[in-house]
């Protein structure tokens with residue numbers, strides 16, 4: 001990376017939508033035909049400049065890669081899903097896919113540097129989609145993936161003899177939310193397994209494989225022209241009818257299902273007073 005010239009970097013990045021993220025390698029510069037407001041700092045992040053071409057993948061072949069990627073150097077879920085998608089394209093088609101600095105995706109591990117925000121497997125998959133599709137095309141794909149995640153009992157994938165953490169079936173739990181914190185802590189509570197237990201890591205490695213397969217299903221359908229978003233959130237629709245833009249209380253940001261946090265469930269009541 002360090003000995004790569006700016007021209008080389010620009011060449012293999014192909015003007016990808018990573019200008020902001022990769023500003024350190026000199027991608028974030030004005031010019032090259034980009035229209036920008038006078039005086040505004042230029043970023044090569046216009047969807048129209050995307051040149052990476054998506055390829056159909058075999059989800060069954062990518063799942064073991066995602067699972068193994070999770071364990072590889074402890075890189076975790078975000079690297080695991082992203083690398084299983086883009087790295088597999090690199091295996092099959094070479095550059096530019098194979099030149100991606102995959103290690104950077106480790107940042108998404110445990111909800112971004114251990115913060116428990118977005119599930120890293122979802123961040124990795126959404127990032128892979130973002131290499132090929134700008135937000136207008138991508139947002140419905142991401143929404144389909146995230147809605148599916150909210151309501152799926154994880155884990156599904158079983159690595160069999162390739163298990164690296166713990167072999168055999170694991171307890172399953174529906175996360176209800178796309179956040180690492182809710183997904184992991186909810187599973188640990190339901191399964192009575194500590195968050196630092198190797199079975200919890202195993203669970204997340206399998207979830208990484210599950211998310212990868214669903215993302216590939218969506219990507220393949222998009223490539224085929226058959227992608228049709230189907231999953232809706234009743235809670236989002238109901239609550240947004242008053243908290244959405246232009247409504248009586250227009251303060252809502254985001255599309256997460258409201259239920260886990262605004263249902264008055266036991267986990268979200270006051271724990272700062274009279275708590276065991």
Ligand code: HEC
Pocket residue numbers: 235238239240241242243248249258262
């Ligand atoms: C019929 C309209 C309507 C619907 C539907 C609605 N809200 Fe509200 N909500 C309001 C109004 C009005 C307020 C008060 C806003 C203010 O104080 O400015 C409010 C306040 C809130 C607040 C902050 C104050 C409080 O009482 O906690 C939250 C959180 C909230 N709503 C969440 C939700 C969620 C989640 C849903 C869906 C289950 C929902 N709302 C559905 C109208 C609605």
Ligand code: HEC
Pocket residue numbers: 177179235236239240243249251252254255256257258259260261262
């Ligand atoms: C991951 C948990 C989570 C999810 C999911 C979530 N919220 Fe919230 N929401 C919060 C928290 C925490 C606050 C800040 C509450 C506070 O300030 O006391 C908040 C604030 C709000 C407020 C402003 C209320 C206030 O008094 O600050 C509204 C309205 C609201 N949420 C509606 C929704 C709706 C509608 C959805 C679903 C589309 C939703 N939220 C999804 C956790 C969540």
